[in-house]
Amino acid sequence: MAINTAPSAEDDLLLERQLCFALSVASRSVVGAYKPVLERLGLTHPQYLLMLALWEESPRRVRDLSETLLMEPATLSPMLKRLEAAGLVSRDRAPGDDRALAVKLTDAGQALRAAALEVPGTMMDRLGLDRTEVEELNRSMHRLISAAQAAPASAP
Numbered sequence: 770m771a772i773n774t775a776p777s778a779e780d781d782l783l784l785e786r787q788l789c790f791a792l793s794v795a796s797r798s799v800v801g802a803y804k805p806v807l808e809r810l811g812l813t814h815p816q817y818l819l820m821l822a823l824w825e826e827s828p829r830r831v832r833d834l835s836e837t838l839l840m841e842p843a844t845l846s847p848m849l850k851r852l853e854a855a856g857l858v859s860r861d862r863a864p865g866d867d868r869a870l871a872v873k874l875t876d877a878g879q880a881l882r883a884a885a886l887e888v889p890g891t892m893m894d895r896l897g898l899d900r901t902e903v904e905e906l907n908r909s910m911h912r913l914i915s916a917a918q919a920a921p922a923s924a925p
Contacts (some may be wrong), residue, residue: 810884813848823872827873827874828863831846856878857878858875859872
């Protein structure tokens, strides 16, 4: 007689089967693994993400950074102040729109990019992943982000 080992509806409530649990633990673990690597650059993980966005394009309006990083402007403001105090960015009114704030890399902020080039390779080594695996995980996470953003706000 064969034993049915297929998961049941009851198994759906096991903590180990919860996508939210796995994502939460994975996020904390990966960000924690970044911490000592980013400390060498003098950056926290959220500051690193902000700098990545600015290394792609500078200057940028705070609203653009907020949309790119999926963070509220109020969350970005203290980070920008700390990065400005560290001499990595400057904040000024956006040309043509005195109501908008533009963030620009300083020479020191631009120079930090050269040191940051080591971060992805270091992290792949620390996590035991190769570039193909990282790209695959990234594609999966972006699909998941898109699906979560498209999901209805209220439960059926």
